[in-house]
C-alpha cells in the first residue's frame with residue numbers, strides 16, 4: 001500500500017474500534033492505511049459476559065484481534081495507550097509513538113470500584129471476568145444444597161454506573177436458574193440501584209414494566225438508593241440505612257479508560273463529541289471518538305456500533321470529498337435476558353416499553369455461530385443484510401406497538 005495514503009489510527013479494539021476499522025476499510029479500500037492499537041489481543045463480546053455464571057466459557061465469546069486485523073488488512077499494534085500529542089498528531093503508548101492523519105478513539109470506559117469503599121473487596125464485579133466465573137461456583141454450591149442456611153443475593157448499582165442493564169439481566173437470570181434447580185425458595189434476591197427509575201439510561205418509560213417483572217419473580221427492588229460503603233455482609237446507604245447480604249453482585253462506577261487531558265471531556269473523562277459525526281469538539285477535524293469513551297449518556301455496544309459507523313462514514317466522506325450518506329442515529333434497543341425469556345426494550349422513550357421475546361437459547365446459539373462468521377465476511381458488524389433486517393424488524397415493532 002503506498003505510504004502517501006492517509007494513515008488512520010483506531011485506538012481500542014472493542015465494539016467501537018473494530019467496527020470503525022472495518023467500516024473504514026470497507027469504504028476506503030486501499031486508499032488508507034489503517035492501524036488498530038489495543039492493550040489486549042482479544043475482542044470480548046461483553047454483552048454475553050452475563051452468561052459466564054451459568055456455564056458459558058469465556059473463549060466462546062472471544063475473538064483473536066490480530067487474526068481479525070490480518071484478515072481485513074489492518075495493521076495491529078498491541079500497546080497500552082497513555083495519551084496523545086494533538087499538535088504533532090501522535091498517539092503515545094509508553095516509549096512508542098504512533099503518528100496519524102486521523103484518529104478514532106474507542107478505548108471505552110474503566111471501572112472504578114474504589115469510589116465506594118469496600119465495593120472491590122466485597123462484591124462480585126460484573127466488570128471482572130474472573131468474578132463472574134467465581135459466581136458460578138457460588139451458584140453451584142446452592143444447587144448442591146451444600147449450605148442449608150437461607151441465602152441472600154443482592155444486586156447493586158451504586159451512583160455513577162452508566163449502564164446497569166447487565167445487573168438487571170443477572171438478577172432475572174439468577175431467578176430463573178435457581179427456579180430451574182429447584183432451590184429458588186431458599187434464596188432471597190434483592191436489587192438496589194441509585195437510578196431514579198429502573199434502567200434509567202434508556203428513559204423512565206421502562207420503569208413500570210421492569211418493576212412488574214421483578215415483583216412477579218419475587219425480587220425485592222429499590223431505586224434511588226445511593227450506597228456509600230460496603231462492609232462484609234452489610235451495605236451502607238447515604239440516608240444512614242443498612243442492608244444485609246450474603247452475596248453481593250455489583251456494577252461499578254465508571255470513568256474513561258484513558259485520560260485525554262488535551263481534549264474536551266466531562267468530569268469523568270468522557271470525550272465530548274459532535275453527535276452526528278463523532279468528531280471530538282476540539283476545533284480540529286482529525287479526532288473522532290465513539291462508544292463508551294464518549295460523553296454520550298447511553299453506554300451500550302449497539303450505541304458504540306452505530307457511533308462507529310457514523311464516524312467511519314463521516315471520515316471516509318471527508319477523505320473522498322463527498323457528503324456523508326448518514327449520521328449517528330441515537331435510537332437503540334436492548335434485550336434483557338432472563339434465561340426463560342428475554343424482554344426487548346426499544347428506545348428512545350415514548351416508544352413501546354418492554355416486549356417479551358422467547359429467545360433465551362436461540363440468542364446464545366446465534367452468537368456462537370454468528371459472530372465469527374460475521375467478521376469473516378469482511379463486513380462491519382452493524383451493516384449488511386442481517387442488520388438491515390434487524391433494523392427493519394425493530395422499526396416495524398416500534399410502529400405496531402406505539403401507544
Ligand SMILES: Cc1cc2nc3c(=O)[nH]c(=O)nc-3n(C[C@H](O)[C@H](O)[C@H](O)COP(=O)(O)OP(=O)(O)OC[C@H]3O[C@@H](n4cnc5c(N)ncnc54)[C@H](O)[C@@H]3O)c2cc1C
Pocket residue numbers: 011012013014015016017037038039040046047048049050079080081082106107108109126127163165166257258290291292293299300301302303304334335
Ligand atoms: C457484563 C456486561 C454486559 C453488557 N451487556 C450489554 C448488552 O446486553 N447490550 C449492549 O448493547 N451493551 C452491553 N454492555 C455494554 C457494552 O459491552 C459496551 O457498551 C461496549 O463494550 C462499548 O464498546 P467500546 O468499543 O466503546 O469499548 P470496549 O468494548 O470496552 O473496548 C475498549 C477497547 O479499548 C482497549 N483499551 C482500553 N484502554 C486501553 C489503553 N489504555 N490502551 C490501549 N487500548 C485500550 C480495550 O482493550 C478494548 O479493546 C455490557 C457490558 C458489560 C460489562
